[in-house]
Amino acid sequence: MTRYSGQTRLLVAVDCIIFGFDGQDLKILLIQRGFEPEKNKWSLMGGFVQPDESPDEAATRVLKELTGLEGVYMEQIQAFGHPGRDPQERTISIAYFALIDIHKYEKQISDQYHAEWFTLNNIPPLIFDHTDMIKMARKKLRYKAAIHPILFELLPGKFTVPQLQNLYQGIYDTVLDKRNFSRKLMSTGLLVKQQEKDKAGSKKGAFYFKLDKKQYKKKFQAFLNFIPNPDNLLN
Amino acid sequence: MTRYSGQTRLLVAVDCIIFGFDGQDLKILLIQRGFEPEKNKWSLMGGFVQPDESPDEAATRVLKELTGLEGVYMEQIQAFGHPGRDPQERTISIAYFALIDIHKYEKQISDQYHAEWFTLNNIPPLIFDHTDMIKMARKKLRYKAAIHPILFELLPGKFTVPQLQNLYQGIYDTVLDKRNFSRKLMSTGLLVKQQEKDKAGSKKGAFYFKLDKKQYKKKFQAFLNFIPNPDNLLN
DNA sequence: ACAAAAGTGTTGCTCATACACCCATGT
DNA sequence: ACATGGGTGTATGAGCAACACTTTTGT
Numbered sequence: 001m002t003r004y005s006g007q008t009r010l011l012v013a014v015d016c017i018i019f020g021f022d023g024q025d026l027k028i029l030l031i032q033r034g035f036e037p038e039k040n041k042w043s044l045m046g047g048f049v050q051p052d053e054s055p056d057e058a059a060t061r062v063l064k065e066l067t068g069l070e071g072v073y074m075e076q077i078q079a080f081g082h083p084g085r086d087p088q089e090r091t092i093s094i095a096y097f098a099l100i101d102i103h104k105y106e107k108q109i110s111d112q113y114h115a116e117w118f119t120l121n122n123i124p125p126l127i128f129d130h131t132d133m134i135k136m137a138r139k140k141l142r143y144k145a146a147i148h149p150i151l152f153e154l155l156p157g158k159f160t161v162p163q164l165q166n167l168y169q170g171i172y173d174t175v176l177d178k179r180n181f182s183r184k185l186m187s188t189g190l191l192v193k194q195q196e197k198d199k200a201g202s203k204k205g206a207f208y209f210k211l212d213k214k215q216y217k218k219k220f221q222a223f224l225n226f227i228p229n230p231d232n233l234l235n
Numbered sequence: 236m237t238r239y240s241g242q243t244r245l246l247v248a249v250d251c252i253i254f255g256f257d258g259q260d261l262k263i264l265l266i267q268r269g270f271e272p273e274k275n276k277w278s279l280m281g282g283f284v285q286p287d288e289s290p291d292e293a294a295t296r297v298l299k300e301l302t303g304l305e306g307v308y309m310e311q312i313q314a315f316g317h318p319g320r321d322p323q324e325r326t327i328s329i330a331y332f333a334l335i336d337i338h339k340y341e342k343q344i345s346d347q348y349h350a351e352w353f354t355l356n357n358i359p360p361l362i363f364d365h366t367d368m369i370k371m372a373r374k375k376l377r378y379k380a381a382i383h384p385i386l387f388e389l390l391p392g393k394f395t396v397p398q399l400q401n402l403y404q405g406i407y408d409t410v411l412d413k414r415n416f417s418r419k420l421m422s423t424g425l426l427v428k429q430q431e432k433d434k435a436g437s438k439k440g441a442f443y444f445k446l447d448k449k450q451y452k453k454k455f456q457a458f459l460n461f462i463p464n465p466d467n468l469l470n
Numbered sequence: 471a472c473a474a475a476a477g478t479g480t481t482g483c484t485c486a487t488a489c490a491c492c493c494a495t496g497t
Numbered sequence: 498a499c500a501t502g503g504g505t506g507t508a509t510g511a512g513c514a515a516c517a518c519t520t521t522t523g524t
Contacts, residue, residue, distance in 0.1 A: 002323075003323065003324040004246060004283070004324055004326075007246055008285070008286050009244030009245055009246055010244055010245060010246075010247050010284070011239060011242055011244055011245075012244075012245050012247065012316070012327050048239070048243075049245070049316065049327070050243070051243050051318070051325065052318055053318065054316045054317045054318060055314055055316040056316075076313050076314065078311050078313070079290055079311065079314045079329050081247070081284065081289045081290040081291075081329075082289045083286070083287055083288065083289060088237075088238065088239065089238040089239055090286065092247050092284070092290065092327070094314045160503090161503085161504090162502080162503070177487080177488075177489085178503085178504085179488090179489085179490095179504085179505070179506080180486075180487065180488080182505085183486095183506095184486090199495090199496095201502070201503090202494095202495085202496095202501060202502040202503065203494070203495040203496045203497085203500085203502070203503095204493070204494040204495055204496090204501080204502060204503050204504085205494080205495075205502095205503080206502080206503060206504090207503085207504090221466070221469060222466045223465055223466055225486090228486075228487075230458055231456070231458055234456065395476095396476085397475080397476075412514075412515075413476085413477085414477085414478070414479085414515090414516085414517095415513075415514065415515085417476095417477075417478085418478090418513095419513090422512095434522095434523095436475075436476090437474060437475040437476065437521090437522085437523095438473085438474065438475070438476095438521070438522045438523045439474080439475060439476050439477085439520070439521040439522055439523090440475090440476080440522080441475080441476060441477090442476085442477090460513090463513075463514070
């Protein structure tokens with residue numbers, strides 16, 4: 001078999017927008033680049049697609065390298081391929097977003113890359129078009145989370161309703177009525193109430209809930225409307 | 236500046252899923268490949284990303300080559316990059332879907348490529364992973380059209396309500412109540428009634444409508460719910 | 471006159487929103 | 498006892514789905 005003739009081959013990379021939630025704020029994990037060009041500048045975690053792997057596999061590998069995590073929820077956002085986006089050499093980059101339980105990631109590994117969590121309104125200047133990528137990732141996350149229960153991917157095994165509300169409020173930069181939010185949430189049938197309470201946030205304490213995995217899988221594709229009037233809040 | 240060392244460069248292509256609607260059925264435009272490998276097999280229209288163009292530009296160029304059309308609604312679906320997807324040489328392909336007014340496309344140009352329109356349940360066997368790409372395109376189209384008024388992109392300047400209902404029914408493979416459908420449609424404020432009637436479909440004739448461009452732009456991102464219970468119909 | 475498709479209105483009901491008070495506990 | 502955040506119930510209204518008959522006109 002001969003190869004296609006007369007065509008230019010390009011570098012193909014993946015970049016990961018890694019979201020985490022600490023119970024209070026939504027954050028993104030960034031690294032300080034260890035090599036030229038743009039050494040020491042902040043950047044998304046990324047890597048080149050290798051000859052034997054698909055872009056999805058590359059993204060999974062890259063995520064694991066940084067966080068130690070596998071089996072994480074990831075979704076392809078889109079390919080970024082403007083000719084001048086990497087001044088060193090033309091590179092097509094396929095962006096992914098990942099939703100991880102921030103408590104599970106291994107700080108030791110991440111420290112080798114000089115990684116840090118940043119809240120969304122404190123993102124430092126980034127190399128190349130990584131700021132655009134984050135913008136698209138947020139957009140896609142907002143869009144999807146308004147309709148599908150994907151934000152549970154960010155939560156630990158046990159979580160409280162007020163925590164979840166914080167998360168939604170942070171993502172849409174809005175304030176929700178707790179009574180309506182709670183009712184809506186319960187009506188999904190996704191939550192299982194625990195006996196135990198989380199006493200960290202208040203004196204009374206808030207009940208922990210766990211995700212009902214079976215219902216979750218079943219309703220993952222359902223249109224659930226977590227956010228009132230999403231029209232106003234997206235973009 | 237030195238290039239990144241020790242990395243493999245790959246071919247990067249785009250492939251276009253071109254949707255058209257003839258007033259009755261939703262169709263896809265396919266070509267018969269004119270070169271090896273897989274010469275004479277049916278395929279999506281595609282092409283390699285050139286050194287001076289972004290993937291979006293490549294997709295636009297490829298679409299124009301086949302249909303003669305510019306300024307068409309296109310959206311990136313996702314990158315397909317399984318290592319073995321093209322047996323001749325590893326190629327990453329970025330898939331796009333386009334929605335065109337089937338009456339506008341220029342048959343002369345398309346005939347040079349041996350192009351033909353196929354209804355969705357008559358798609359012939361295709362090369363590589365093009366069948367998967369079409370599947371993803373349909374999925375994305377269904378998903379998006381359930382919430383946003385993108386299907387107007389498929390229609391000519393003047394169209395009737397029953398035509399539009401056919402389109403929705405075809406895409407979701409379901410039957411809609413014409414009273415509810417019509418009311419929902421009118422309430423969007425997107426349509427402008429014309430005096431003229433289309434007498435092709437019936438003896439009584441159906442009024443033509445035009446799209447209100449201004450409202451269309453304004454409400455393009457709005458969540459409009461054209462389809463009752465979309466949960467049941469997606470996938 | 472009849473066949474075939476277009477067009478139109480009403481009602482019941484579900485679901486979303488708005489809103490205010492009591493509860494439990496640590497200090 | 499008081500301050501703090503957690504938890505719950507109701508009433509109103511908007512919007513969606515279900516449903517059947519009349520209109521137009523070509524043959």
